[in-house]
Amino acid sequence: MALRVRQQRGVVVEYKGSGVVLDPTGNGHGYPVFVSHAHADHAAAFKYPDRQKYATEETHQLLHGLGWKHLDNWQQIKLGDRIKFDDIEVHVHNAGHVLGSVQFEVNTPEGTVLYTGDIGLEESYTMHPAESVECDVLVVETTFGAPMFNFPKRREIALDMVRWATMEAIPAGRIPVFKTDSIGNAQEVIRIFNTLTKLPVVTAKSATKVSDVYRGFGHDLEYYDYKSPEGEELLAGGKCAVISPKGSKLPYENLDSALASGWAVLFGGRQRAFALSDHADFKGLLGFIRRCKPKRVLTFHGGTMTREFPEYVRKKLGVDARPLSAKEETLNGTVQRGETRIKACTSQLLRTIRIPGFEYGTPWLEREMAKQGYSGGETEETLDYLVSRGILERTEKGVKMS
Ligand SMILES: [Zn+2]
Ligand SMILES: [Zn+2]
Numbered sequence: 362m363a364l365r366v367r368q369q370r371g372v373v374v375e376y377k378g379s380g381v382v383l384d385p386t387g388n389g390h391g392y393p394v395f396v397s398h399a400h401a402d403h404a405a406a407f408k409y410p411d412r413q414k415y416a417t418e419e420t421h422q423l424l425h426g427l428g429w430k431h432l433d434n435w436q437q438i439k440l441g442d443r444i445k446f447d448d449i450e451v452h453v454h455n456a457g458h459v460l461g462s463v464q465f466e467v468n469t470p471e472g473t474v475l476y477t478g479d480i481g482l483e484e485s486y487t488m489h490p491a492e493s494v495e496c497d498v499l500v501v502e503t504t505f506g507a508p509m510f511n512f513p514k515r516r517e518i519a520l521d522m523v524r525w526a527t528m529e530a531i532p533a534g535r536i537p538v539f540k541t542d543s544i545g546n547a548q549e550v551i552r553i554f555n556t557l558t559k560l561p562v563v564t565a566k567s568a569t570k571v572s573d574v575y576r577g578f579g580h581d582l583e584y585y586d587y588k589s590p591e592g593e594e595l596l597a598g599g600k601c602a603v604i605s606p607k608g609s610k611l612p613y614e615n616l617d618s619a620l621a622s623g624w625a626v627l628f629g630g631r632q633r634a635f636a637l638s639d640h641a642d643f644k645g646l647l648g649f650i651r652r653c654k655p656k657r658v659l660t661f662h663g664g665t666m667t668r669e670f671p672e673y674v675r676k677k678l679g680v681d682a683r684p685l686s687a688k689e690e691t692l693n694g695t696v697q698r699g700e701t702r703i704k705a706c707t708s709q710l711l712r713t714i715r716i717p718g719f720e721y722g723t724p725w726l727e728r729e730m731a732k733q734g735y736s737g738g739e740t741e742e743t744l745d746y747l748v749s750r751g752i753l754e755r756t757e758k759g760v761k762m763s
Pocket of ligand 2: 478
């Protein structure tokens with residue numbers, strides 16, 4: 362059982378001495394880094410300019426468009442690419458979520474791990490659905506992994522949005538504003554209005570910047586920034602639909618706001634909201650898992666509402682499932698470590714970290730510990746333990762003796 366998967370500042374897949382980190386949320390891993398898409402919680406690796414990162418050109422340009430700095434040390438990947446490191450090969454697949462979003466299939470001699478990143482499973486107005494990939498271990502997002510998340514057909518949602526804007530808001534002398542995520546949903550709303558109506562679309566702030574990047578990659582989108590002369594004129598005339606990032610305020614009085622997001626199903630009419638989502642819904646996720654034919658399912662994303670999801674997978678699909686955590690997972694189950702093993706690892710680690718105040722990088726420590734037969738997960742777990750006891754403290758790239 363040399364293949365290991367765990368979540369520790371990102372999704373870590375290891376095989377013998379080598380590994381990869383997918384969507385890391387912190388520095389300190391020695392392995393090659395892969396970024397699935399441009400949403401901030403997945404793209405944090407780009408905050409570490411010294412690290413080499415693999416990502417699509419679309420992801421890179423979206424981050425650039427959003428004003429992220431120091432985006433160097435970037436290696437371009439494309440759909441279908443296979444990148445090899447020792448015994449590990451990473452195969453890139455479409456994720457159907459936002460522009461440039463991908464899933465990573467990690468092949469090792471022992472088996473295959475598919476990491477979905479975020480996935481969209483519908484043919485939408487801007488995206489093709491995520492590819493299902495047969496694998497042994499499926500690491501799947503479950504943002505909307507509860508039965509209440511049962512989204513209507515895309516076209517129905519689109520028609521609802523258009524109906525509200527053109528037959529309710531505008532006739533009442535109000536300008537319809539769609540509050541939504543700047544990457545993905547914003548472009549979907551633009552495309553819906555471009556396709557189904559003649560109503561011009563006005564975009565605000567990051568929604569404009571991101572849409573410009575989409576346009577650069579051949580997406581046929583028509584919109585005017587709210588600060589352009591055309592945008593200002595349209596807003597003054599009141600006959601347009603506005604798309605604005607969630608949480609931003611526009612300096613106009615006669616606006617009627619609606620939320621466009623998968624979370625809409627939770628509002629139940631208390632607020633104007635449309636269930637437009639770039640994530641899979643509950644049934645979509647179960648279907649996707651079935652098509653991937655995994656032996657084990659490890660879930661990430663989601664909170665209290667999706668806590669039951671692994672149980673649904675076990676009951677409905679008969680596949681072993683549990684949330685991904687810092688614990689090491691293999692093809693057969695979770696690695697259980699005895700107390701003696703952890704004790705041995707602790708004393709080895711304390712023999713390795715000898716000079717008080719000196720910063721030891723985590724990648725170096727993991728390599729040294731691997732020479733003594735300890736896995737990355739064991740080393741990390743022991744480091745966490747020693748940090749929690751106040752014996753070590755975390756530094757930017759590793760640890761030092763307190
Ligand atoms: Zn995302
Ligand atoms: Zn996500």
